[in-house]
Amino acid sequence: MPRFNPGDLIPNFQVDSTKGKVDLYQLIENCEKGVIVYFYPKASTPGCTKEACDFRDSLQSLQGAGYTVVGVSPDKLSALEKFANEQGLNFALATDPDKTLMEAWGAYGEKQNYGKTVVGVIRSTIVIHKDKTVAHALYNVKATGHVARIRKLLGIDS
Numbered sequence: 215m216p217r218f219n220p221g222d223l224i225p226n227f228q229v230d231s232t233k234g235k236v237d238l239y240q241l242i243e244n245c246e247k248g249v250i251v252y253f254y255p256k257a258s259t260p261g262c263t264k265e266a267c268d269f270r271d272s273l274q275s276l277q278g279a280g281y282t283v284v285g286v287s288p289d290k291l292s293a294l295e296k297f298a299n300e301q302g303l304n305f306a307l308a309t310d311p312d313k314t315l316m317e318a319w320g321a322y323g324e325k326q327n328y329g330k331t332v333v334g335v336i337r338s339t340i341v342i343h344k345d346k347t348v349a350h351a352l353y354n355v356k357a358t359g360h361v362a363r364i365r366k367l368l369g370i371d372s
Contacts, residue, residue: 217320218351224342227315230291232298233306236284242346246280249342250364253321254357255335257289257297257307261357265337268361270303279370281341286310286321288335320353339364 218224226239241249252269254262269276269283276283283305287294294307308315313335316322321338324331337357341350341364350367352360365371 216318217353218340218348220348220350222348222351224340224346224348225318229286229308229310229315231284231306231308232291232294232303236306236308238284238342239346241282241284242342242344245282245344248281248344248349250276250281250283250339251286251319251342252283252337252339253286253316253319253335254337255287257287257293258300261337262287263297263301265357265360266297266303266307267301269305270301272361272365273304275365275370276368279368281368284308286315288313288316320351325354341368 228235228237254265256262266285273283286308288311289309290311291309294309298307310316313322316335321336324333325336336353337355338353339355340348343349
């Protein structure tokens with residue numbers, strides 16, 4: 215399973231989202247410093263809700279620091295729209311129902327779940343620089359505390 219490392223050139227993607235069609239390269243062009251793409255297993259589940267709400271609550275400071283956020287899951291667009299509305303999510307949630315994007319980005323495959331090897335979405339976050347290279351590639355992250363870790367990596371919090 216391919217995984218990104220800092221310095222890797224990131225490929226473009228175009229996917230449907232709660233904010234219309236998302237084109238990664240266009241997002242990068244329209245932001246000051248970069249884009250944060252995070253992958254999560256399922257909308258409206260406890261861990262994914264916690265992570266999404268943490269991004270929601272941090273979005274103003276992330277945008278103030280020059281970053282845009284996009285969440286990606288295999289959920290149908292209708293489920294993502296419901297999730298975004300219920301939680302007041304103020305950033306794009308993209309749909310990847312066939313998991314093609316997730317597989318290409320190393321966010322889908324074998325993982326450990328309660329001591330067993332299973333195949334599924336690997337909770338991951340990729341921070342992309344303005345020059346379309348990877349700044350940070352974080353795989354197998356925990357939902358709780360993850361956004362705070364990103365904020366520290368980006369120098370938003372000391």
